[in-house]
Amino acid sequence: MSISPSLDTDDLDAREVTDGRYTRVQIGAERAVKVRAAYTTRFVATEFTKRPEDFHMLAGSEVHPEAGDVVIARVTELGKHTRLESPTSRRQLLFVGQEIMVAYGNRYAPDQFLAHVPDSLEPCHLVAGGGLAGYVIETHASIGAATAIEPIGLLATREGVVNLRDFSPLQVGSPSLAAVAALGSRRPPVIAVLGTSMNSGKSTTLACLVNGLSNAGLTVAAGKATGTGAGNDPNLFIDAGAFPVCDFTDFGYPTTFKLAYEEVRNLLAAMIDEQAAFGADVVVIEIADGLYQGETSRLLRDPLFATYVDTVVFAAQDALGARAGLDLLHDAAVPVAAVSGLLTASPLAAAEASAWIDVPVIVTYDLCRPEVAAALIPVRAALL
Incomplete structure (x- = not known):
């Protein structure tokens, strides 16, 4: 204080x-x-x-x-x-x-x-x-x-x-008793949801993915690691079936913009550790804004990201954004399981994207289907 x-x-x-x-x-x-x-x-x-x-x-x-x-x-x-x-x-x-x-x-x-x-x-x-x-x-x-x-x-x-x-219930650098007890345990698979920009459909994509994994009989923890504080997204994740749910405001940050980069990376790690500590089968984390946003861009190339995140579901607004985003993610050696998001509201845009990228394009609400969502769990950490 x-x-x-x-x-x-x-x-x-x-x-x-x-x-x-x-x-x-x-x-x-x-x-x-x-x-x-x-x-x-x-x-x-x-x-x-x-x-x-x-x-x-x-x-x-x-x-x-x-x-x-x-x-x-x-x-x-x-x-x-x-x-x-x-x-x-x-x-x-x-x-x-x-x-x-x-x-x-x-x-x-x-x-x-x-x-x-x-x-x-x-x-x-x-x-x-x-x-x-x-x-x-x-x-x-x-x-x-x-x-x-x-x-x-x-x-x-x-x-x-x-x-x-x-007054925040969680603290970066001071893990909860549950997180301390889980140290050394095998971390569940972690899926990050990123996007081309604001309003590319990241939160809806994450919620549908959570719902599909939950429908598959898995326990899913969800969080939002960066962005601007609001209750919409955490409540959406809860409604979709995630538990526990947290975001950066639970760690005492009203926003993550202009945080020292070390704080951002430590926050991401702490959030995943806390969410994994409660026995979830899968952890799904949203990274706010687009790939060009400063903290997001740095995270993608940080070895810590590769250590904590197994794969990415990428939300895009249009076909060109999907292709450009995948190029950036591939360049950063980030594995991508699928593309979804706003572009899938248009069958034409989804078809355009499918013709130019090498990962599946999945209609956002199809992620609610258990077999579709479960197929995105990294093979090396597959639960089903």
């Missing part, structure tokens, strides 16, 4: 205390109950709801937020995101003037925003409905401006500024 600046007072019951550089504002139970928490902050929100008196806000010119820091902010103008995903994934309608609990983070979304964590508590934006605060640098031409928010203060306790990692 990061340490908040010390104030020259022990009066924790004061409504507001200022030492010239920092302002500590007590929240109070009446105000706390009105704060709308976001999905990314769900583990923090649980404790905040139980004991709001243990928390305060830290503001002032010397406050410099970092990725993962939790902030209470006021909605000042509605834009792209008119709803905030709650800790239980309910879409809460936003109103101007409401106070929300979100986490600072960088966002990489080619079809929405490029955003970074600002250096101060300056006005910024809600850059993801899952609860991400950042300052927008670039916007896709097809969408409107981001919802504007005014940070009031970083959430803090006596120990310091609250970062999501302080």
